[in-house]
Structures are given as C-alpha cells and as structure tokens.
Amino acid sequence: MARNQITLEQYIGFRKKKEFGDKRNVKVGKIVAFVFLLLFCIIWMSPFIIMFFGSLRGYSDTMLYPKELFYPHSGYTLENYEMLLLGKLPEGIGQVNSVQDYKIGRWFLNSCFSAIGGTLLYLLVASLAAYAFTFIDFKYRNLLFAIIVASMIIPGAATAVGNQSMVYSMGLNRSLLALIIPGLGGVYGMYLIKTFFESIPKDLIESAKMDGYSNFKIFYKIVLPLGKTVLFVQGLFGFMGGWNDLIWPQMLYGAKDNDLWTLQVGMAYIINNSKTSNLIGSALAGGVICLLPVLVMYIIAQDKIIEGMSSSGIKG
Amino acid sequence: MVNTDNRPVDGSMEIPVKEAGKILKTSGYKIANAEVDAFVSLKDINKIYPNGVQAVYDFNIDISEKDFIVLVGPSGCGKSTTLRMIAGLEDITSGYLYIDKVLSNYTSSKDRDISMVFQNYALYPQMTVFDNIAFPLRARKYKRPMEATVSKAYDQAVGVLENRKEEFLSAHKSAKDKALNYGTVVEYVATKLGICDAAAKLLCKANVSDVEGFKRIAKAKTDEEKAKLSSKGYKIDKEYRLIKDGEIQYHYVKMSKEEIRTRVFEAAEILDLGPYLDRRPKELSGGQMQRVALGRAIVRNAKLFLMDEPLSNLDAKLRVQMRSEIVRIHEQIGATTIYVTHDQTEAMTMATKIVVMSKGWVQQIGTPKEIYQNPRNIFVATFIGSPAMNVFDAEYDNGKLVFENGYEIALSEEQIKRHNAFYEAKIIELNRMLNSSDFKKMHALKLLDGFIYDPDGQYEGSALESALDEIIEITKDTDCINEVKAQISAFRTQKSGQPKADRKLLLKIREPLLAFEKIPAEDIGMLHNAQVFSKEELVVDNTLYYQKPKKNKKQVKSNVNLNSTDVEFVNNLYEVANNLLERCESALHGRHPIRVGIRPEDIVLDSEFTGSKTDAFVVTANIVELLGSELLVHADFAGAKIIAKISTNTLIKPHTEATLAFNKDKILIFDDSCGDRI
Numbered sequence: 001m002a003r004n005q006i007t008l009e010q011y012i013g014f015r016k017k018k019e020f021g022d023k024r025n026v027k028v029g030k031i032v033a034f035v036f037l038l039l040f041c042i043i044w045m046s047p048f049i050i051m052f053f054g055s056l057r058g059y060s061d062t063m064l065y066p067k068e069l070f071y072p073h074s075g076y077t078l079e080n081y082e083m084l085l086l087g088k089l090p091e092g093i094g095q096v097n098s099v100q101d102y103k104i105g106r107w108f109l110n111s112c113f114s115a116i117g118g119t120l121l122y123l124l125v126a127s128l129a130a131y132a133f134t135f136i137d138f139k140y141r142n143l144l145f146a147i148i149v150a151s152m153i154i155p156g157a158a159t160a161v162g163n164q165s166m167v168y169s170m171g172l173n174r175s176l177l178a179l180i181i182p183g184l185g186g187v188y189g190m191y192l193i194k195t196f197f198e199s200i201p202k203d204l205i206e207s208a209k210m211d212g213y214s215n216f217k218i219f220y221k222i223v224l225p226l227g228k229t230v231l232f233v234q235g236l237f238g239f240m241g242g243w244n245d246l247i248w249p250q251m252l253y254g255a256k257d258n259d260l261w262t263l264q265v266g267m268a269y270i271i272n273n274s275k276t277s278n279l280i281g282s283a284l285a286g287g288v289i290c291l292l293p294v295l296v297m298y299i300i301a302q303d304k305i306i307e308g309m310s311s312s313g314i315k316g
Numbered sequence: 317m318v319n320t321d322n323r324p325v326d327g328s329m330e331i332p333v334k335e336a337g338k339i340l341k342t343s344g345y346k347i348a349n350a351e352v353d354a355f356v357s358l359k360d361i362n363k364i365y366p367n368g369v370q371a372v373y374d375f376n377i378d379i380s381e382k383d384f385i386v387l388v389g390p391s392g393c394g395k396s397t398t399l400r401m402i403a404g405l406e407d408i409t410s411g412y413l414y415i416d417k418v419l420s421n422y423t424s425s426k427d428r429d430i431s432m433v434f435q436n437y438a439l440y441p442q443m444t445v446f447d448n449i450a451f452p453l454r455a456r457k458y459k460r461p462m463e464a465t466v467s468k469a470y471d472q473a474v475g476v477l478e479n480r481k482e483e484f485l486s487a488h489k490s491a492k493d494k495a496l497n498y499g500t501v502v503e504y505v506a507t508k509l510g511i512c513d514a515a516a517k518l519l520c521k522a523n524v525s526d527v528e529g530f531k532r533i534a535k536a537k538t539d540e541e542k543a544k545l546s547s548k549g550y551k552i553d554k555e556y557r558l559i560k561d562g563e564i565q566y567h568y569v570k571m572s573k574e575e576i577r578t579r580v581f582e583a584a585e586i587l588d589l590g591p592y593l594d595r596r597p598k599e600l601s602g603g604q605m606q607r608v609a610l611g612r613a614i615v616r617n618a619k620l621f622l623m624d625e626p627l628s629n630l631d632a633k634l635r636v637q638m639r640s641e642i643v644r645i646h647e648q649i650g651a652t653t654i655y656v657t658h659d660q661t662e663a664m665t666m667a668t669k670i671v672v673m674s675k676g677w678v679q680q681i682g683t684p685k686e687i688y689q690n691p692r693n694i695f696v697a698t699f700i701g702s703p704a705m706n707v708f709d710a711e712y713d714n715g716k717l718v719f720e721n722g723y724e725i726a727l728s729e730e731q732i733k734r735h736n737a738f739y740e741a742k743i744i745e746l747n748r749m750l751n752s753s754d755f756k757k758m759h760a761l762k763l764l765d766g767f768i769y770d771p772d773g774q775y776e777g778s779a780l781e782s783a784l785d786e787i788i789e790i791t792k793d794t795d796c797i798n799e800v801k802a803q804i805s806a807f808r809t810q811k812s813g814q815p816k817a818d819r820k821l822l823l824k825i826r827e828p829l830l831a832f833e834k835i836p837a838e839d840i841g842m843l844h845n846a847q848v849f850s851k852e853e854l855v856v857d858n859t860l861y862y863q864k865p866k867k868n869k870k871q872v873k874s875n876v877n878l879n880s881t882d883v884e885f886v887n888n889l890y891e892v893a894n895n896l897l898e899r900c901e902s903a904l905h906g907r908h909p910i911r912v913g914i915r916p917e918d919i920v921l922d923s924e925f926t927g928s929k930t931d932a933f934v935v936t937a938n939i940v941e942l943l944g945s946e947l948l949v950h951a952d953f954a955g956a957k958i959i960a961k962i963s964t965n966t967l968i969k970p971h972t973e974a975t976l977a978f979n980k981d982k983i984l985i986f987d988d989s990c991g992d993r994i
Binding site for chain 2: 210
C-alpha cells in the first residue's frame with residue numbers, strides 16, 4: 001500500500017471518530033469535573049488556609065487582611081503560639097483581659113483522655129452489646145433492641161441536663177470520668193457494629209459453640225478478629241466525636257477549675273478572650289493546635305477508613 | 317465445667333421432689349432411661365416454631381452405633397430442623413432425645429459430644445487451616461495424669477544432647493534456615509526429635525558445646541522439683557506421672573501443644589491436607605475447604621457426626637469424589653453419622669439407613685434397598701430413583717388394571733388378594749378412628765359450624781334444632797357431654813331471635829367441643845398423607861393443624877402440649893377420615909381409580925425380555941438420550957409421560973416406534989386416595 005493511502009474501512013472509522021468527537025467530549029467532561037472539584041476543594045480548604053496563615057502573623061498585622069494574607073509585611077512570627085503555649089505576651093500588645101491562665105498542655109491531655117479512653121471503653125461496651133443482640137437468644141431481645149434504637153430519636157441536647165445531674169449525683173463532679181461515662185450508652189456505634197456482626201455467618205458461632213467455647217471466648221477469638229474493620233471505623237468516629245465535643249465538657253466544667261477543661265473548652269475561652277482585633281491571631285493559633293491531632297490521625301488512617309467503609313460483609 | 321465422668325441416673329426412677337436437684341447435681345445433670353437400647357434414639361420429636369409453624373411431626377428413630385443415617389427429602393421437609401435439634405441448636409418442642417442413653421433434650425450442644433459439618437463449611441477466615449482444625453481441641457479441658465514437667469523436660473533434653481546431638485543440630489539449623497520465628501523453631505525441633513516442647517525450648521536456649529554444664533543445671537533443677545513434690549507426698553514413676561498413695565493422680569488441663577499437633581497432623585493425614593496446613597481458607601478450593609471442615613469434625617473423636625448438606629456447594633464431579641471420601645472416612649474412624657441431603661443419589665449411595673421425609677412427616681425408614689424396592693407410598697416411590705418412577709392413572713376393575721387408553725393388565729391371584737386385604741384393613745382402621753371421642757367431637761363441630769358460618773343464617777328453625785339433637789346424640793359417650801348439654805339448653809332458653817346474640821350463644825357450644833384429648837400421631841400422619849397425596853380437588857390445605865398463637869398468656873417455648881387446645885385444625889379431621897372411609901368402601905366393589913407405578917428400568921423391549929411380562933404396547937419415542945451403556949426413551953403413554961431405560965443393544969431413534977412391555981413382577985400399585993402402596 002502506498003504511503004498516503006488508507007483503506008475504506010480505516011477511513012470510515014476515522015470519519016466516525018471525527019464526527020462524534022469522542023475524545024474531545026471526554027476531555028470536556030473531565031475538565032468540568034476537575035474545575036468543580038477544585039472549586040469545592042478551595043472553598044473547603046480556605047478556612048484552614050486563612051487560619052493557618054493568620055496564626056503566623058504578628059498582632060500588629062492582623063488588620064491587614066485579606067491584603068497581606070500570605071505575605072505579612074513584618075514577616076512570619078510564632079508569637080501567637082508562644083502566647084498560648086508559654087504564656088509569653090509579645091511586647092506592646094497592651095492589655096489582655098484574660099482571667100484564667102492558658103493551660104494548653106493540660107487541656108490537651110484531658111482531651112486525649114476523654115477521646116482515646118472514651119473511644120476504647122465505648123468500643124468494648126458497644127461490641128459486647130452488639131454481640132449479645134446478634135448472637136445470644138435471650139428473652140425480650142427484640143423488644144429491648146427496639147427500645148434502644150428508638151432512643152436514637154431523642155436529640156443529645158435534650159438529655160444533656162439529665163446526664164449532668166446523673167453524673168453529679170454519682171459524685172463525679174470533679175472527675176474526668178464524667179466526660180466518658182454518659183457516652184457509653186450511645187446507640188449509633190452499637191447499631192453500626194451490630195449490622196456488621198449480622199453479616200458474619202451464624203454457622204461460625206454455632207460451630208464454635210458446639211466445640212465447647214463460651215460466649216466470651218467466641219467473642220474474643222472469632223467475632224472480634226472478623227469485625228476489626230468496623231471497630232476501626234467506629235473507633236475513628238468515636239475519637240473525632242470525643243475530640244471535637246464542646247457542649248458536654250463546657251456544661252460540666254465550663255464554670256469550674258480550668259484544670260478540668262478539655263482543649264475545646266479552652267479554645268472557646270481563648271476565642272472569647274480574643275475579641276479585640278490584635279488578639280485574633282491567638283484564636284487562630286488555638287484552632288491550629290486543636291486541629292492538628294485529628295488531621296494527623298486522619299492522614300495515617302485514611303486507607304483503613306476507606307477500606308472499612310467499603311468492606312461489606314465477609315465470605316464464609 | 318460439667319464433670320464428664322459421672323454416671324447418668326435412671327430417668328424413670330421415682331424420687332421425692334426435694335432430692336431431685338441433689339441427685340441431678342451428683343450425676344452431672346445426666347439422665348438415662350433404662351428402656352433405651354439404641355445409641356441415639358429420638359422419640360416422638362415435634363418441632364413447632366414460635367410463629368406456629370410445625371416443622372417436624374412425631375419423629376421416631378433408633379440409631380445404632382456406626383450407622384450412617386441419611387435424612388432425605390425435598391427442601392422444607394424438616395430434615396435440617398431435625399438435625400439441628402439433635403445438635404442442640406434448636407429447641408425440641410416435645411418428645412425425648414437420647415444420645416448415648418443420656419436424655420439430651422436440655423443439655424447444651426457443647427455437652428452432647430457432637431461434631432457437625434455445616435453446608436458452607438463454617439471455617440474461620442482469619443485462621444490458618446491448622447488453627448481451624450485445632451480450634452475444637454483448644455476449647456475444653458481434658459483429664460490427664462499429673463506430670464513432673466521440669467524433670468521430664470530436662471531428662472529428655474539431656475538424653476538428646478548425649479545421644480542425638482547431631483540430629484538436634486541439623487534440625488535446629490534447618491528450622492533457622494527456613495526463617496521461622498522462635499516459637500515455631502521450638503515446635504519444629506520438638507516434632508522432629510519427638511520430644512516435648514519444654515525440652516526443645518531448653519535445647520534451643522542451651523549452650524550446646526557445654527554438655528557437662530547443662531547436665532549440672534539439669535540435675536539441680538530436677539532434684540529441686542523432686543524435693544518439692546515429695547514434700548507434698550507425690551512419687552514420680554518412670555513416665556513422670558505423679559503417684560500418691562499408690563494411685564496415679566489426674567487433673568483437668570488444656571490439651572498440650574504437642575498433643576494438639578499430633579492430632580491435627582493425624583487428621584490432616586486422613587484427609588490429605590498436609591501441604592495446606594499453613595494456608596488460610598480463602599486460598600483453598602471448595603473441595604479442600606470441605607475437607608478442612610471434615611477435619612475439624614473428626615479431630616475431636618466425637619461420638620456422633622452431624623452433616624448438614626455438606627456437598628451441596630461443590631461442583632458435580634467433586635461431589636461424587638467427596639461422596640466416596642466421606643464414606644471412607646466414616647468407615648476409617650468408625651463413628652456414627654447423621655447426614656442430611658436433598659439429593660437422593662447421595663442418600664442411596666452413602667447410607668446404611670435412609671429416612672425419607674415429606675412436609676415434616678417421616679414417610680419411610682429403611683435400608684437403601686428396601687426403600688428402592690418396597691416403597692411404602694407414592695411419595696417415596698417417586699422421590700427415590702433417577703430418573704423418577706413412571707406413574708399412571710388407571711382403574712381397577714375386578715382384578716384388571718385398565719389404563720386410560722384401554723390397555724389392560726391382568727393381576728395375579730395374589731395381587732388381587734392383597735388389594736382386598738389392604739382396603740379391608742384400611743376400613744377397620746378408619747372405623748376405629750371415627751369411633752374415638754375426638755373424632756366424634758369433630759363431627760359435632762362440623763354440624764355446628766355449618767350453621768355458625770352460614771352467612772345468612774337465622775339461627776332458628778327445625779334444621780338447627782335437629783342438628784343440636786344430633787350433636788347431643790353424637791357426643792353422648794365423650795367427656796364433654798354435660799357441658800355441651802348445658803350450653804345447648806342455655807341456647808334454647810336464651811335465644812332471642814337476634815342473629816348477633818344467638819351467634820354468640822352458638823359459639824359457646826363450640827368451646828367444650830374444642831378440648832381434644834390425644835389423637836394418635838399415626839392417625840394424623842395417615843390423614844395428612846391422604847390430604848397431600850390424594851388427587852381430589854377438595855383438599856383445601858395441606859397442613860392439618862397449626863399451633864394457635866396465645867393471646868393473653870405468655871408463650872412458653874419449651875413445653876407445648878400438642879394435643880390440647882393449643883392446636884387448631886385447618887381441615888376438619890372427621891371430614892377427611894369420613895371421605896377416606898367412603899372411598900375405601902367403594903373400592904371393594906367394582907371399578908375405582910388407582911395409580912400404577914413402574915420404574916424406568918422395568919420397562920423393557922418386548923423382543924428382548926424373556927421373563928414374565930405384560931402385553932406389548934407400541935409408543936413413539938419423542939426424545940432419546942444416550943447415556944453410555946443405556947438409552948433413556950421419553951414417550952407418551954396413557955395420558956402421561958413415560959421414561960424407559962433400555963440397554964443399547966437395540967438402538968431406538970427419535971420419532972420412531974418402539975414396542976415395549978412392563979416387567980410384570982415389578983409393577984407397583986398405589987391407592988388413589990391416600991397414596992399408600994397396596
């Protein structure tokens with residue numbers, strides 16, 4: 001075949017392609033999607049970006065926003081962080097009307113205790129309850145479960161006062177345990193875990209029972225290893241919920257000794273104290289400090305979260 | 317943990333209530349019944365689910381040791397429920413279950429010493445094959461002699477260092493070369509040298525070049541333990557067992573790792589699983605997973621194996637292979653097996669005894685040969701055998717079978733005699749049934765219901781009055797006559813002419829009639845078959861009765877009295893029995909419909925067969941299937957499809973005519989109204 005000749009078949013294919021322009025269409029679609037995603041990404045990211053760069057500006061630059069968002073004319077500084085973490089006020093800032101000291105380290109530990117301890121304890125309680133509701137046949141099981149699930153419709157705010165008086169009457173009004181205990185009765189996580197447990201073939205449990213294993217051993221040896229993805233997901237949700245919770249610790253300790261505050265309560269106090277324009281930087285720095293652990297956690301666990309969310313059931 | 321050594325006590329012994337608890341406790345909650353001889357015995361087992369569906373009716377079977385019992389039936393016939401009841405995964409509603417002569421209704425499944433193979437294998441996906449098989453062994457504690465463990469370990473280690481040092485070094489090196497972790501190295505060495513794990517651990521830690529030093533340490537440690545034990549009064553014999561007062565001392569301990577290993581390896585040997593022990597179930601094929609499931613069942617040496625359709629997830633070829641494998645394993649380990657399947661081929665090839673079930677009723681129990689050659693009714697006959705038995709509608713006319721197309725078969729003297737005897741026996745039985753008080757009550761109920769559920773009933777008039785008189789007449793021998801009389805006279809005096817109020821009064825007459833006594837299970841079974849297998853159109857519902865949901869009382873799961881008012885009848889049993897009686901009576905005189913069954917292999921080519929046969933007939937072969945050594949010929953005959961199995965000596969082509977005949981000795985005749993074989 002000569003060099004610049006093509007067969008009719010090839011020509012038809014070529015013309016069809018040109019007519020329908022399949023390549024170009026795909027490109028346009030992709031670009032549109034990309035633009036949209038980028039747009040939303042920027043919208044979602046912008047508060048964080050503003051927060052991060054804002055926290056690095058000195059008190060004298062705070063008003064030059066948004067003009068000098070990324071390049072403050074007096075350069076980057078860590079004075080906001082110093083103020084929060086070390087209690088060192090920058091020179092010439094004037095009066096700061098803070099009544100209580102900032103105890104970021106202490107609050108951080110409190111938050112860790114409430115979020116990590118609460119999550120682990122909740123996982124234990126919820127998975128045991130889910131096991132019982134799935135695999136043990138006891139009287140009024142379904143009725144009990146229906147009641148428990150029905151309690152989900154009551155908003156948390158409505159039960160907060162009751163919880164508070166219960167915790168106080170238990171004598172926990174100066175204990176960090178009060179942050180954890182009411183949350184152990186949460187239904188959502190239990191429901192999630194139960195749904196997953198239901199996908200475990202019942203034969204596995206029956207077979208182990210016939211071999212002579214007790215319920216606790218079956219739970220520990222079979223159900224927990226199989227359900228670790230859902231436990232992981234629920235653990236992450238629990239951690240984030242515990243970390244970000246403001247209302248409950250504020251209710252308990254907001255008016256009390258600031259040794260018991262969590263990071264979120266402290267953060268609220270910092271923001272409250274930073275209403276004058278030159279202190280906005282410190283509020284933003286507080287936000288960065290609160291955000292960091294959750295962000296790190298999420299980046300580490302990102303793969304597992306997606307895996308846990310998408311894994312639906314196991315093969316028998 | 318229940319002490320497994322206690323002897324069961326006799327359950328029929330009469331004892332005061334207060335002592336019962338104590339006696340039970342001392343016997344480890346084991347009750348035996350002196351009358352039970354069989355290894356596993358089911359007596360009148362019933363299963364009613366909480367929603368009122370009855371899955372199993374009056375299941376009776378005695379299973380002797382080393383039997384291979386197959387429960388077979390179409391899906392939903394209650395066979396799996398029965399198995400699960402034996403396993404203890406499902407409550408038994410009523411009846412008695414004895415396993416190894418111990419009443420096991422209320423023992424939990426782990427105390428019954430049973431192992432089960434599930435349909436989808438129930439392998440633990442997160443464990444290796446080894447762990448899966450070892451899993452049952454790790455559950456409980458076993459009775460083992462107490463041992464001087466330290467002395468044993470040191471003595472074995474010293475023995476190895478003195479005599480077999482090279483062997484140890486090479487084993488240790490090869491384990492290290494395989495890059496195993498420490499625990500596995502120890503186990504590898506222990507298995508290679510045949511010593512206990514503790515000794516292997518000592519050897520792996522020891523400085524091998526300094527044998528004398530090791531010996532010194534060993535002597536010190538051994539002496540220390542001996543002194544400690546002798547201060548407690550124990551002596552040590554040659555096998556390191558502890559002896560106190562001249563007796564070997566036992567204790568309950570978890571099975572040691574060495575023992576688990578040897579037992580798992582044994583099971584793996586039997587099942588050819590050696591190369592797969594460190595894989596996970598995900599990495600196995602279906603047949604291998606099936607074998608692992610079997611291995612988990614056999615490793616525990618349980619008394620009784622239960623298998624719940626273990627082969628139905630495999631492909632056809634593998635199924636045939638595993639079938640013989642299971643039979644081989646059954647013979648090799650000599651356990652008793654109960655096997656559930658819906659596949660009649662599996663039942664025929666594997667069983668020593670088959671139980672055919674349909675809709676919760678046991679239809680026949682027998683050896684495969686018995687079931688095949690002497691099926692008790694039309695269900696068993698058509699269910700067993702492949703291809704299925706040909707069944708034709710025919711008429712019985714004074715010793716002749718007349719088919720729809722006029723084809724006739726003359727019956728022999730003996731067959732005619734049997735026919736008459738069958739119907740006479742049936743009539744006697746039905747009359748006995750109808751004369752029992754429960755059926756009288758049902759008769760009365762039928763009369764009464766005719767008025768109550770009459771849509772434009774006026775609840776007065778001579779018809780009703782005479783019916784009420786008749787009810788008194790019918791029920792005069794039963795225990796409820798006084799109440800019935802009282803209610804009827806109340807109705808007669810209080811009736812007001814308003815339909816609603818009168819209806820209420822009539823319904824009150826119904827109440828005493830509903831209190832049934834015991835209706836024998838065989839009677840209900842017979843009537844059930846008459847409903848299910850008869851061709852009449854008057855059959856409304858196949859289920860004869862179901863459990864009434866109680867409205868006010870709490871539902872008691874474990875103890876339901878079947879024969880009281882808990883049960884509501886869907887069909888009136890009197891009606892069913894009466895119908896049957898009428899048809900049986902008419903069968904003794906003149907023509908009556910009948911069903912004729914003949915197996916495909918008993919339809920023969922007229923020209924080839926020389927035994928006693930019927931007259932030849934000609935059919936047109938619609939489809940001819942060649943199955944290697946034989947032909948399956950499908951054709952139409954006497955208004956039904958006929959399949960004949962013929963050897964390939966004569967080739968029959970499709971759409972040609974073939975001259976066939978029946979093997980006269982193999983013709984089976986079934987009653988049309990209740991399906992029983994005559």
